[in-house]
Amino acid sequence: MASEQHSAQRRRQLIEATIAVIARQGLVGLRVADVAAAAGLSYGVVSFYFKSKERLLLATLDHLAAEYEAAAAEAAAAAGPSAVDQLAAVLELDFSDRIAAPEKIAAWTAFWSESRATPAFRKRCVELQDGFVALSRRLLHDALAESGRRADVDRLAAGLNHLVTGLWVELQLRGAKADREEAKRVCRAYLDALFPQAAVGGSEPQGRAAAE
Amino acid sequence: MASEQHSAQRRRQLIEATIAVIARQGLVGLRVADVAAAAGLSYGVVSFYFKSKERLLLATLDHLAAEYEAAAAEAAAAAGPSAVDQLAAVLELDFSDRIAAPEKIAAWTAFWSESRATPAFRKRCVELQDGFVALSRRLLHDALAESGRRADVDRLAAGLNHLVTGLWVELQLRGAKADREEAKRVCRAYLDALFPQAAVGGSEPQGRAAAE
Amino acid sequence: MASEQHSAQRRRQLIEATIAVIARQGLVGLRVADVAAAAGLSYGVVSFYFKSKERLLLATLDHLAAEYEAAAAEAAAAAGPSAVDQLAAVLELDFSDRIAAPEKIAAWTAFWSESRATPAFRKRCVELQDGFVALSRRLLHDALAESGRRADVDRLAAGLNHLVTGLWVELQLRGAKADREEAKRVCRAYLDALFPQAAVGGSEPQGRAAAE
Amino acid sequence: MASEQHSAQRRRQLIEATIAVIARQGLVGLRVADVAAAAGLSYGVVSFYFKSKERLLLATLDHLAAEYEAAAAEAAAAAGPSAVDQLAAVLELDFSDRIAAPEKIAAWTAFWSESRATPAFRKRCVELQDGFVALSRRLLHDALAESGRRADVDRLAAGLNHLVTGLWVELQLRGAKADREEAKRVCRAYLDALFPQAAVGGSEPQGRAAAE
DNA sequence: AATGAATGAGAATTCATTCAT
DNA sequence: AATGAATGAATTCTCATTCAT
Numbered sequence: 110m111a112s113e114q115h116s117a118q119r120r121r122q123l124i125e126a127t128i129a130v131i132a133r134q135g136l137v138g139l140r141v142a143d144v145a146a147a148a149g150l151s152y153g154v155v156s157f158y159f160k161s162k163e164r165l166l167l168a169t170l171d172h173l174a175a176e177y178e179a180a181a182a183e184a185a186a187a188a189g190p191s192a193v194d195q196l197a198a199v200l201e202l203d204f205s206d207r208i209a210a211p212e213k214i215a216a217w218t219a220f221w222s223e224s225r226a227t228p229a230f231r232k233r234c235v236e237l238q239d240g241f242v243a244l245s246r247r248l249l250h251d252a253l254a255e256s257g258r259r260a261d262v263d264r265l266a267a268g269l270n271h272l273v274t275g276l277w278v279e280l281q282l283r284g285a286k287a288d289r290e291e292a293k294r295v296c297r298a299y300l301d302a303l304f305p306q307a308a309v310g311g312s313e314p315q316g317r318a319a320a321e
Numbered sequence: 322m323a324s325e326q327h328s329a330q331r332r333r334q335l336i337e338a339t340i341a342v343i344a345r346q347g348l349v350g351l352r353v354a355d356v357a358a359a360a361g362l363s364y365g366v367v368s369f370y371f372k373s374k375e376r377l378l379l380a381t382l383d384h385l386a387a388e389y390e391a392a393a394a395e396a397a398a399a400a401g402p403s404a405v406d407q408l409a410a411v412l413e414l415d416f417s418d419r420i421a422a423p424e425k426i427a428a429w430t431a432f433w434s435e436s437r438a439t440p441a442f443r444k445r446c447v448e449l450q451d452g453f454v455a456l457s458r459r460l461l462h463d464a465l466a467e468s469g470r471r472a473d474v475d476r477l478a479a480g481l482n483h484l485v486t487g488l489w490v491e492l493q494l495r496g497a498k499a500d501r502e503e504a505k506r507v508c509r510a511y512l513d514a515l516f517p518q519a520a521v522g523g524s525e526p527q528g529r530a531a532a533e
Numbered sequence: 534m535a536s537e538q539h540s541a542q543r544r545r546q547l548i549e550a551t552i553a554v555i556a557r558q559g560l561v562g563l564r565v566a567d568v569a570a571a572a573g574l575s576y577g578v579v580s581f582y583f584k585s586k587e588r589l590l591l592a593t594l595d596h597l598a599a600e601y602e603a604a605a606a607e608a609a610a611a612a613g614p615s616a617v618d619q620l621a622a623v624l625e626l627d628f629s630d631r632i633a634a635p636e637k638i639a640a641w642t643a644f645w646s647e648s649r650a651t652p653a654f655r656k657r658c659v660e661l662q663d664g665f666v667a668l669s670r671r672l673l674h675d676a677l678a679e680s681g682r683r684a685d686v687d688r689l690a691a692g693l694n695h696l697v698t699g700l701w702v703e704l705q706l707r708g709a710k711a712d713r714e715e716a717k718r719v720c721r722a723y724l725d726a727l728f729p730q731a732a733v734g735g736s737e738p739q740g741r742a743a744a745e
Numbered sequence: 746m747a748s749e750q751h752s753a754q755r756r757r758q759l760i761e762a763t764i765a766v767i768a769r770q771g772l773v774g775l776r777v778a779d780v781a782a783a784a785g786l787s788y789g790v791v792s793f794y795f796k797s798k799e800r801l802l803l804a805t806l807d808h809l810a811a812e813y814e815a816a817a818a819e820a821a822a823a824a825g826p827s828a829v830d831q832l833a834a835v836l837e838l839d840f841s842d843r844i845a846a847p848e849k850i851a852a853w854t855a856f857w858s859e860s861r862a863t864p865a866f867r868k869r870c871v872e873l874q875d876g877f878v879a880l881s882r883r884l885l886h887d888a889l890a891e892s893g894r895r896a897d898v899d900r901l902a903a904g905l906n907h908l909v910t911g912l913w914v915e916l917q918l919r920g921a922k923a924d925r926e927e928a929k930r931v932c933r934a935y936l937d938a939l940f941p942q943a944a945v946g947g948s949e950p951q952g953r954a955a956a957e
Numbered sequence: 958a959a960t961g962a963a964t965g966a967g968a969a970t971t972c973a974t975t976c977a978t
Numbered sequence: 979a980a981t982g983a984a985t986g987a988a989t990t991c992t993c994a995t996t997c998a999t
Contacts, residue, residue, distance in 0.1 A: 157959075219434040223431075235495070368969085565991090586989095648917060659919065703903075719903050790980070975983105
């Protein structure tokens with residue numbers, strides 16, 4: 110039915126507005142009225158589609174997580190059979206316009222910070238993390254096998270994940286000043302240290318490159 | 322004067338209560354009344370000492386940042402002349418009981434997430450970051466010189482910082498106390514990849530060690 | 534649109550309640566909750582329509598001033614061409630049920646007394662005063678011309694205005710409703726002294742008539 | 746005992762500070778802490794000497810009223826036997842630096858406006874009014890007798906009193922811009938209209954004199 | 958489905974009063 | 979006598995939720 114599409118469209122509109130408002134006002138400063146205004150919708154729609162503020166936030170987190178999961182699976186699949194290439198593709202995604210837009214990063218950090226107080230937030234965040242860690246562990250394991258090296262795969266995979274997380278926090282803190290290209294280079298420097306012979310991510314000239 | 326000490330003591334009491342309440346309820350759920358109750362003080366003291374909730378939070382952030390700065394300088398100084406040792410000492414600190422207590426990490430992630438909405442938060446967070454990056458850049462530079470290696474120091478230093486940040490987010494999400502040891506190992510794996518010949522942080526047996 | 538009318542109606546309801554509460558509790562004792570209760574409305578409507586207590590008070594003052602200005606213009610126009618008659622009509626208005634109701638006088642004295650502390654109050658009070666002085670100056674000038682007398686018009690006009698103001702303070706202090714007739718007589722005695730031959734306001738028997 | 750003098754001195758200090766704070770912040774905005782600060786005294790003294798805010802205000806009103814009564818009696822006595830002279834002396838007093846200082850006028854208007862809500866205020870204000878009306882009625886009666894005229898003494902006396910009151914409100918509204926000398930002239934114009942042959946208050950050139 | 962006015966519980970803030978020193 | 983920290987009731991303001999249209 111058309112109304113189902115319409116409903117999904119309204120929900121997405123409100124979720125995007127929620128992300129935008131979190132970015133602008135913080136989760137502390139988020140008010141339902143602002144979300145409605147940012148979505149260009151009337152006050153009552155929010156409770157109509159989401160029943161309560163809490164559920165709106167949960168739906169927002171779930172939307173972000175599902176989006177990431179789908180995009181990562183797709184990026185890996187599209188990168189071909191090489192584990193190194195797939196690793197590079199996921200990193201590319203992690204700092205892409207679509208996934209690492211400033212508003213989305215702001216929303217992520219907000220959900221992380223409220224995770225202790227809101228078990229439902231924590232659950233979804235941990236779930237995503239777990240999937241991501243499993244993916245990068247597998248890719249890293251295969252990539253090391255490809256390059257014939259032995260290493261502490263689990264910790265290097267964890268390290269890679271947390272490096273990305275830390276870079277997102279950095280992007281959150283620096284705002285427009287920090288750039289996502291530099292973030293990718295930091296990740297590549299990490300991987301280059303592991304795979305000295307094989308340039309990961311390719312497009313970057315090797316050796317010293319001016320920082321910042 | 323004794324009353325000045327007393328005042329400082331009260332302020333510290335309230336700041337510690339603020340951190341505890343953020344950890345328990347999140348910054349979104351923090352109410353001044355809870356802070357007062359957690360500190361075992363009456364409602365009015367909060368506005369008496371901090372005038373407003375906003376200033377209480379700012380003072381809390383500043384307290385955390387100043388504490389970190391002092392502790393890092395002290396840890397580096399106490400570690401002797403070797404840059405590698407100093408690097409190890411700072412990492413030890415980064416995941417110590419004192420600095421990386423779950424409550425404090427909860428507070429840090431909260432401040433990061435509100436940084437876009439509250440410029441004063443951002444300012445202090447960036448300030449701290451800058452100092453930390455400068456320190457680890459210097460140490461990493463010296464450490465690489467000691468070990469006779471060349472590398473992209475700036476990015477590796479940035480990587481180390483962001484890795485720590487990411488691990489803090491991980492600690493926030495997972496919560497368990499035991500994780501801090503594993504977090505140190507992840508950092509050491511990162512450094513080991515850079516300084517293969519010199520075991521950094523020493524106490525850990527090299528090679529495979531099952532994670533989790 | 535009907536809702537605009539409805540909104541205007543709600544605002545008027547709240548303004549009238551404000552005046553009633555000032556009369557009963559003083560401006561010092563005025564609480565927003567009392568205003569809402571007096572209007573038979575819920576607490577939230579007040580901030581809904583006026584945003585803050587301060588603006589509610591400002592709107593109240595403005596309502597009173599605008600009401601006076603309109604009534605005075607109307608009264609003068611209705612009194613015919615004679616300046617003496619117009620003067621009498623305005624004085625009649627100044628002590629009429631509509632304009633000089635005890636609640637309104639209470640509100641006026643409250644606004645006067647807060648004028649130093651609240652520039653917006655002062656501004657509107659002075660504005661009204663200026664208009665009233667200009668009107669009575671003109672009427673008095675014409676009236677004296679009609680009766681062929683010369684006098685210090687400006688000061689007599691100022692005196693007439695301030696006499697009215699002082700009588701309002703008297704009404705505020707004494708409170709009884711009946712006093713308003715006596716107040717008119719005091720004004721007429723003032724005018725009679727200026728226009729001995731032409732009884733101003735007419736209805737009162739001339740000569741000694743002990744009040745009280 | 747010296748301490749009694751000291752106590753009276755402290756009370757006076759606080760009362761004067763109260764008047765100053767009313768003038769600056771209005772009665773609505775008066776806080777005990779500000780009074781203490783304005784008096785250069787500590788917070789606790791206020792409750793020490795006056796027990797409560799309410800009593801402080803009452804004492805302030807009583808102080809002003811007593812001061813006026815004493816000054817009026819003294820001024821009349823000093824003016825010699827002529828009723829017209831005494832009338833002039835009292836008017837002079839009514840706009841003198843000592844009695845009609847802007848701060849004191851601000852306090853008076855505040856007390857008038859709160860009179861309906863605070864019976865103790867009303868009582869003292871009415872008491873003072875009554876005394877003043879009685880005095881001016883007597884003086885006006887005698888003055889008319891001296892000048893051989895007949896008139897509606899009670900209403901003219903009431904008018905004179907209310908004229909003064911209205912002029913005080915005017916001084917309150919205009920602040921520094923309105924001047925007390927002009928106020929005296931307005932009163933004299935009023936009296937001149939009553940006693941055309943005898944210049945009252947003397948020092949002013951008769952006839953047209955530019956206002957403002 | 959959509960609107961947005963109305964409600965009122967909740968939280969921050971203010972400030973008179975108290976009281977230990 | 980004097981101080982000023984501490985208290986907590988009272989008040990304003992905010993805003994999620996409800997509901998009549």
